[in-house]
Amino acid sequence: MIQSILDAISLGGLYSLAALGLGLVFGVMRLVNFAHGELITIAAYTLVLTTQFPLLLSLVLTIFVTALVALIMEFAIYRRLRGVSPAIMLVASFGLSTVLQRVYEFTFGALPKSAVVAPSLSGVVKFAGLSITISSVLTIILAVVILLAMGYLVERTSLGLQLRAASADFRTARLLGVRSNRLITAAFVLSGVLASFVAFILVIQNPVVNPYYGLNITILALVGIVIGGISSLRGAALGGFIVGVILSGLNTLLGNGRVYSYTWLFITVLIILLVRPGGLLSKGSELERV
Amino acid sequence: MRHGGVTKFSFQNLFGPIIIISALTFFVGRTSASLQLITQFTLCYFMMVLALQVFVGNSGVLSFGHGSFALIGSYISGMLTAPINIKGHALAMNQLWQALVPLHTNIYLALLISAIISAFFAALTGSLLMRLSGLSAGIATFALLGVTYNVFFNNKRIGPGSQALPAVPTISNTYILLLLAALAIVVVYLFNISSLGRTLIATREDAMAAPALGINIYRVRLIAFTLSGFLAGLSGGMYVHVAGTFQVQDYYLEFTFLTLSMLIIGGSASLWGALLGTIVISTIGQLLLMMEQDLPIFGIHAHIPEGSRAVIIAVAFVAVLLWRSSGIANGKEFSIPTFWRK
Numbered sequence: 001m002i003q004s005i006l007d008a009i010s011l012g013g014l015y016s017l018a019a020l021g022l023g024l025v026f027g028v029m030r031l032v033n034f035a036h037g038e039l040i041t042i043a044a045y046t047l048v049l050t051t052q053f054p055l056l057l058s059l060v061l062t063i064f065v066t067a068l069v070a071l072i073m074e075f076a077i078y079r080r081l082r083g084v085s086p087a088i089m090l091v092a093s094f095g096l097s098t099v100l101q102r103v104y105e106f107t108f109g110a111l112p113k114s115a116v117v118a119p120s121l122s123g124v125v126k127f128a129g130l131s132i133t134i135s136s137v138l139t140i141i142l143a144v145v146i147l148l149a150m151g152y153l154v155e156r157t158s159l160g161l162q163l164r165a166a167s168a169d170f171r172t173a174r175l176l177g178v179r180s181n182r183l184i185t186a187a188f189v190l191s192g193v194l195a196s197f198v199a200f201i202l203v204i205q206n207p208v209v210n211p212y213y214g215l216n217i218t219i220l221a222l223v224g225i226v227i228g229g230i231s232s233l234r235g236a237a238l239g240g241f242i243v244g245v246i247l248s249g250l251n252t253l254l255g256n257g258r259v260y261s262y263t264w265l266f267i268t269v270l271i272i273l274l275v276r277p278g279g280l281l282s283k284g285s286e287l288e289r290v
Numbered sequence: 291m292r293h294g295g296v297t298k299f300s301f302q303n304l305f306g307p308i309i310i311i312s313a314l315t316f317f318v319g320r321t322s323a324s325l326q327l328i329t330q331f332t333l334c335y336f337m338m339v340l341a342l343q344v345f346v347g348n349s350g351v352l353s354f355g356h357g358s359f360a361l362i363g364s365y366i367s368g369m370l371t372a373p374i375n376i377k378g379h380a381l382a383m384n385q386l387w388q389a390l391v392p393l394h395t396n397i398y399l400a401l402l403i404s405a406i407i408s409a410f411f412a413a414l415t416g417s418l419l420m421r422l423s424g425l426s427a428g429i430a431t432f433a434l435l436g437v438t439y440n441v442f443f444n445n446k447r448i449g450p451g452s453q454a455l456p457a458v459p460t461i462s463n464t465y466i467l468l469l470l471a472a473l474a475i476v477v478v479y480l481f482n483i484s485s486l487g488r489t490l491i492a493t494r495e496d497a498m499a500a501p502a503l504g505i506n507i508y509r510v511r512l513i514a515f516t517l518s519g520f521l522a523g524l525s526g527g528m529y530v531h532v533a534g535t536f537q538v539q540d541y542y543l544e545f546t547f548l549t550l551s552m553l554i555i556g557g558s559a560s561l562w563g564a565l566l567g568t569i570v571i572s573t574i575g576q577l578l579l580m581m582e583q584d585l586p587i588f589g590i591h592a593h594i595p596e597g598s599r600a601v602i603i604a605v606a607f608v609a610v611l612l613w614r615s616s617g618i619a620n621g622k623e624f625s626i627p628t629f630w631r632k
Contacts, residue, residue, distance in 0.1 A: 095551065
């Protein structure tokens with residue numbers, strides 16, 4: 001029971017990190033970056049392929065590589081698509097996502113790569129008669145720390161103020177002196193950093209990395225930011241958390257019927273969207289033409 | 291924004307695409323048996339891209355849910371035509387609900403039934419989904435695809451589940467598929483130039499001004515969604531009778547992305563764009579496949595390493611979007627080049 005609750009919270013925390021990475025970029029440029037999953041994948045590859053180094057070095061290297069790929073995305077593709085409709089940008093990000101998957105397949109091979117990352121962090125501890133997996137506790141701690149750090153960054157710093165202003169109304173923010181290209185670049189770097197942490201948590205639980213590693217979590221995080229409310233970062237984080245908790249809860253409650261947990265998850269999503277089309281944290285109606 | 295949608299009836303806008311698709315089917319389909327099969331699959335994809343054009347192209351609302359209509363069309367047409375003893379006794383199907391076993395009809399009736407039921411399903415789901423717009427609509431339609439896929443993939447009472455339903459009779463005559471595609475072109479063209487179609491395009495161009503002119507966005511989107519569901523169901527039905535088996539996995543993410551990219555690459559705002567996108571992507575894919583297998587193309591051997599096909603297609607896809615974000619056709623319908631007419 002305790003383990004189920006911990007699992008639900010840790011999955012919620014994980015998805016909320018992924019959703020935040022998507023939400024940051026969406027906020028500043030109305031881009032649903034489907035290729036965010038490929039940032040998670042490259043981070044996972046880097047972690048698995050650098051296990052010979054100390055963990056901290058490996059993690060720093062991962063963040064560096066992932067942020068670099070995020071920057072390449074922005075400079076090579078998205079910068080040339082400014083002013084294009086969000087629907088086209090979404091489809092372009094599908095294309096980019098496919099390109100990167102194929103490049104990974106070409107570079108690392110279609111067969112999965114695997115290695116034990118941080119062996120001390122996988123396993124079970126016994127506590128007051130309960131056995132609890134270390135990874136779920138670690139995930140919760142890590143998610144809380146990162147969310148607090150992000151919260152500080154977004155609420156208390158000048159960069160955060162600009163990000164929030166741009167999410168609320170990009171055009172007005174530009175008029176008030178926010179440098180749009182610099183802000184977008186910063187958002188991409190931050191989403192790369194978040195993707196690295198998501199990958200770190202994922203590889204501890206499942207160290208078998210293939211070219212499609214980040215796809216599933218991206219789809220669910222995407223669902224999360226929409227039901228949370230796309231116009232705010234808080235909504236994105238909340239929505240991701242809700243999706244994670246619902247999915248984990250369904251897996252526990254449905255027992256043998258757990259193959260249908262996605263059906264119930266998506267039905268819940270449909271109901272939330274029909275009741276609140278702008279998401280749970282939306283204020284009033286806002287037309288978004290995607 | 292895109293400025294598509296020719297409003298006046300024009301012979302070349304309608305018959306240009308029909309003549310081109312007929313000529314291609316005729317010449318490519320006769321070349322070899324494998325190319326004939328490719329042509330048949332391409333006609334099925336084209337039907338799906340047309341379905342997407344009617345709704346996505348004209349309304350500007352992205353739908354990832356059309357795969358579920360194709361899935362249902364394919365499922366119904368497959369189940370209605372597969373031999374009864376296969377349905378009753380095949381190993382994979384022994385959990386099938388008994389009432390479904392004796393249902394049997396011929397291919398053409400099955401195609402019609404599958405398209406009608408898909409349209410009905412689209413109307414039913416659309417009546418809820420069409421209240422949404424923007425990204426919410428995109429995610430909601432995706433959720434619809436997720437539900438349909440998940441149910442059909444896991445439920446062995448209603449179908450083959452994760453396994454394949456074998457021995458579905460095939461349509462060997464390519465011209466029947468061509469005829470269906472040509473009919474669909476006529477229907478879609480007439481819809482696009484009708485007042486309903488133009489109203490829908492108006493809602494795409496300005497979602498604020500359209501209601502001010504008295505347009506009921508919900509109503510026009512729902513009608514288009516239903517027509518689109520009919521065509522998507524038909525495309526699924528055609529696909530199952532070309533492939534000869536029904537498999538739930540055939541209509542999921544890959545299918546959705548492939549057909550949506552055909553539409554976007556060609557240019558979603560016009561029927562001509564839908565046809566161009568299908569032809570361009572299918573042709574490039576086929577040529578690269580032949581290069582990978584080191585087969586001669588017009589007598590020329592151009593070998594590329596295995597696996598590079600997928601990379602090249604994906605890169606070309608992104609490149610076209612960077613070059614012309616409204617697609618190759620750029621919202622225009624087919625017309626004979628102007629230097630020729632003068």
